[in-house]
Amino acid sequence: MPEGHSIHRIARQISDVFTGERVQVSSPQGRYTEGAALLDGHTITGAYAHGKHLFVTFENDLTLNVHLGIYGNWSFGGDETFTGASSIGAPRKIGEKEYAAGEEQPYAGPPEPKSTVRCRIVSEHGWADLVGPTICRTLTPEEVRTVRSKLGPDPLNPDADPEQFYRAARKSSRPIGVILMDQAAISGVGNIFRAESLYRQEIDPLRPGKSLSDEELERLWEDNKHLLVIGVRVGRIITTEPEDRPGVPETEAWPDHANYVYMHHGEPCRRCGTTIRMEEIAGRKLYWCPGCQV
DNA sequence: GAACCATGATTAC
DNA sequence: TAATCCTGGTTCG
Numbered sequence: 001m002p003e004g005h006s007i008h009r010i011a012r013q014i015s016d017v018f019t020g021e022r023v024q025v026s027s028p029q030g031r032y033t034e035g036a037a038l039l040d041g042h043t044i045t046g047a048y049a050h051g052k053h054l055f056v057t058f059e060n061d062l063t064l065n066v067h068l069g070i071y072g073n074w075s076f077g078g079d080e081t082f083t084g085a086s087s088i089g090a091p092r093k094i095g096e097k098e099y100a101a102g103e104e105q106p107y108a109g110p111p112e113p114k115s116t117v118r119c120r121i122v123s124e125h126g127w128a129d130l131v132g133p134t135i136c137r138t139l140t141p142e143e144v145r146t147v148r149s150k151l152g153p154d155p156l157n158p159d160a161d162p163e164q165f166y167r168a169a170r171k172s173s174r175p176i177g178v179i180l181m182d183q184a185a186i187s188g189v190g191n192i193f194r195a196e197s198l199y200r201q202e203i204d205p206l207r208p209g210k211s212l213s214d215e216e217l218e219r220l221w222e223d224n225k226h227l228l229v230i231g232v233r234v235g236r237i238i239t240t241e242p243e244d245r246p247g248v249p250e251t252e253a254w255p256d257h258a259n260y261v262y263m264h265h266g267e268p269c270r271r272c273g274t275t276i277r278m279e280e281i282a283g284r285k286l287y288w289c290p291g292c293q294v
Numbered sequence: 295g296a297a298c299c300a301t302g303a304t305t306a307c
Numbered sequence: 308t309a310a311t312c313c314t315g316g317t318t319c320g
Binding site for chain 1: 308309312313314315
Binding site: 002003005006052067068069070071072134135181183190191192193237262283284285 | 299300301302303304
């Protein structure tokens with residue numbers, strides 16, 4: 001269940017362990033067999049993220065494009081060369097959550113894949129398994145451009161143009177809480193970041209986009225960028241400021257202390273005491289504090 | 295073992 | 308707005 005920070009971490013991981021490696025690409029599950037065959041035996045040249053989309057580039061100019069949806073995840077494992085190059089270390093899973101595997105053992109090749117593995121990438125030194133994606137396909141450069149052209153700016157990308165987000169918001173009468181979830185307006189923000197950034201900036205999620213001031217839109221962009229950067233560094237979504245979780249360090253801020261409003265409906269706001277609300281808007285649960293957010 | 299739920303998104307009505 | 312797809316963990320009976 002990944003928002004943009006997870007995809008950037010996965011892109012970094014894949015780039016770390018596979019760039020320059022000739023790989024076998026397969027689909028144990030069988031639902032990506034044709035696309036995998038176009039990449040099988042070729043060398044990976046890099047990986048990057050745009051919002052929640054992952055792109056893995058190959059030397060034959062084709063690109064693996066993956067979107068994890070709500071459930072997708074990647075698992076990785078390999079020898080010491082592999083884990084030494086890795087951002088995340090020994091065999092691990094990233095997507096929804098990540099965890100260290102058990103005891104270290106000598107690497108003896110990839111494990112038998114689970115029956116649900118849509119795509120498996122294997123190099124001389126390690127492997128990556130993809131399970132449960134909504135999108136897993138092989139694209140030409142032209143097709144990559146088409147996909148990316150439909151995505152709004154990603155605050156984690158250095159060349160992102162926030163003006164695109166501001167323009168999308170200013171012309172819209174939809175609630176800002178809905179606009180933040182629209183990947184064509186701003187990409188990489190999901191249900192937790194939207195709720196938490198709106199709380200932190202004290203903006204009512206139901207206000208129409210066009211009612212926000214330039215200054216408010218800029219604060220939202222900057223805060224989502226700030227929170228995404230923390231997410232990339234920590235590997236989890238931590239949105240509380242240290243003074244709002246006294247004595248609990250960033251790395252140990254488990255659900256009770258990690259967020260202000262997400263999944264805290266019915267509880268008193270930790271800043272103003274008002275009961276946190278939750279309502280389903282446009283098919284997703286929206287959490288906010290009616291006291292702080294106006 | 296069924297039912298339900300989730301950090302997502304598209305499609306159809 | 309509802310139905311649908313993707314998977315797996317948790318909760319329910």
